[in-house]
Amino acid sequence: MKDNGAKGMMPARRPEAGRPGAGSRGASRLQDAWDALQRIDFGFCIFDTDLVLIAVNDYVRYLFPTLAGRLGPGLALQNLLAALHDAGAVPGDVLPAEWAAAAYSALLTGQVLELSLADGRVCRLSPTLGHDGSLAVTVQEVTQLKRAERRLREAKELAERASATKSRFLRAANHDLRQPLATLKILVYNCLTADSLQSRQEALHAMDLTVGIMEDLLSALLDVGQLDAGAIVPRIGSFPVASLFERLRMQFSHQAADKGLQLRMVRSHLQVTSDKLLLERILANFIANAIRYTDCGRILVGCRRMGDRLRIEVHDTGRGIAPEYQERIFDEFYRIDGNETDRERKALGLGLNIAKRLALLLEAPITLRSWPQRGSVFAIELPLGDIWRSEVGDTEISEMAGGEFAGVEILLIEDDPILRKALTALLERWGIVVHTAAGLSDACEVAMTARPDLVISDYRLPGGHTGVEICLALRDACKEDLPCIVITADMDEQPISDISQAGFPCLIKPVSPPRLRVLMHHLLFEQG
């Protein structure tokens, strides 16, 4: 080791008294010190005031093995730098002379140099200038350090991108959820001020649908958040355009009406092949923009068949878009500055960008035709669908929705609230609209307004009335052939005879649902 260590040592060309090496004891100490320096885990080079190498340890040779034979006393700093370039420590597209000059200058001004070697290692050269003009340079391999730094930098960039994506996602969510939220606000007001049960129920129904649309939107927005990550894979299927238009109509009709605009969806029976949810998002953006930028007139949504393709168009009579903006409006966060209202300024300019990105994903071209002050037509073109492969609607069917009695109206007269409730539940399960009454006066009142298709009455009722009397009274009041059924728990001969003589069919309590069903069917559909 001593021999090896001594190789890097060069005698001082201009030895001076008092320095290590003067005298044998001094030489021994110098050798000990040099041996110690050989064992440290970084390299060093010492240049004299002429910037000629006077000392270098083996670690430097280890770091630059291709230069090992040339690294020795007497090598000028400039030559060392040129040799490093030749050894591939510097990218080949940088001229040796230029690099060497720059590196030379850097070291002499105390700047740290980092060399990326051809084998992937990174070495750092850190200069220390002597007060007399000499130079010491420590050399360290910092490959692991640099890799860790790169990983950290990449992680930071990723986090920044994620943060930016998240911010954009939140802005998009804010933008797109505003549409159904605005609808909800109107519907809540409508509900609060509804002057009839029917209009309240209609408003509640529309609210229910709008909340459903919001749920879908949130789900889609989550997907849009993943657009940036390229994680969205469209789910392509066939579906009827009509079902899509109905959802859009529910979503936007209140907003359009609120602004005094007419929103017309031209019904189409055709099927298209696409991702229904993503297509809905595109069209929703078109319609939302149309409403936002149209002051009067109407929005028309319709289809044009073009061979084996279908173009869905959204027409408006709005302000239109000047030709110079017609491409740029699809850019992210782009809004045309001008005479916008406060509400319009709140739009972030994301909708059309999202639409464009989704359309690219769907491979469905978007087109725009627009005439300033006259209106615009946004359109998307899609392949026609296959009806046999078309999505199926609600497959959970029941008698309530599709049975033979669905929509039939019945007046049920029963004074026992428990029985009335049980029978009502049964009839409603069959899709029947049930009006209830507890006695004669109630029954007449309900019958005059509800105009039932059939009456079911208990025999013994309050006030000493019988079901037969009430049914006869109802026939007088409504129509003489109003179908009636009288039910009784009384097994005596008199009530049954009374019912029979009046010509009404009779059922004995507890009422058998199959018997009631057959009787009702007979009275409603087999007579007359």
Added chain:
Amino acid sequence: MNTRSTPSMSLMPGTSAISIGSIVPLSGPSMADGIEFRNGIILAAEEINRCNGILGRPVKPIFVNTGNQSAEIVVKATQRLIHEFGCHAIVSGYNIGPQNSEYEAVADAGIIYIQNNTLIQHHDTIASDPDRYFGCFMNDPPEYWYGSGFMKFAAWLRDTGQWKPRNDRIAIISGSRPYSIVIANAMASAAPDFGWRVAFGPKIVRSPTVQWRPVLDEVHAADPAIIANTHFYAGDLAAFQRQFLERPINALVYLQYGAMHESFLAATGDSARGAIVSTVIGLLPDDMGKAFAERYRERFGEDSTPSIGCQTYAALHHYALAAAAAGGTAPAGGFEQNRRIAQRLRSLTFRSVVGSINYHPISQSAISYPNQTNDPSLGMPHLFFQIQDTGKNKVLIAPDPYRTGQFRLPPWFT
């Protein structure tokens, strides 16, 4: 001599047979169908027994005639099969009339009951108490799907250019049975979804009847491009078709299930050509279906009708498969074992000669393709036929991928 033991394909000696009941109309107005339902059970039982029965036990069919299919008769027949004959399951065709009241006897006994009543009320009965009616299965979709299925079919004809309707109007006529009313209502409800406008009806005509001229006069006034009659008695429909042709208009004519019968063709002759008829359960004219039809006719004669017998045939095979997979059968009171079979019936999609029997997990009726699923491997195809040549079979013109022929413009079109 080198002897080799072969796997036993014969039934285990000494094992008792499993009684499988069937409530079928072997007299009365539905006798023709009842005989075919019986045939289907017999053929399936023979094939099952040739393949080692159910885990080595043969199946033994027992039939009780339900005649005019009134509630009283059907319920009594069900009770006899359960308590007198000790049946482990009941596999039947349809019984119109009991309004599901036979379900009560089945539910009390806890056995399996598979039928083809084709009624929406099956769904509501199951939904009212799924635990009680665990064993009740409907081996075809409810009649409701005839309605929306036909509207989809007509849209397909129009959108693919096979037929250019002169307008979007449809006239709907219904018989007075609940089955017909449900189909007519479903048709009217689905029409707008497929681009059709109901211009007339649903008009409920008291049935049975052969007097269609008054309603046809009203239909003429409505000027429809489609006339649909959801009544289902073959003879009545034959009268309708003949009376329509007395003063035809350029309209597609759809006739309900009864027009599938040979008796309809016999009564109408050439005047039936061009009419459309459909069934939510029918024999597929593919290799599997043709081979079955051949076996069926060989067994029951050339005049037998495999397109009806296929229904009970497929249902019994499915039951045997599910019972074997569940580890065996059980008579009345065997709730636990029969619940296992019911679970297997729900979970095992069975590709039979009528397409795929895939029970809906909640309603326990066969899922309809393309009405309830757009995957033909997971649903029983709703088949549309056109009568094109009265001397030959009806041509299956929809849906893909099963169709074997093309729609032709009816001969009454001018």
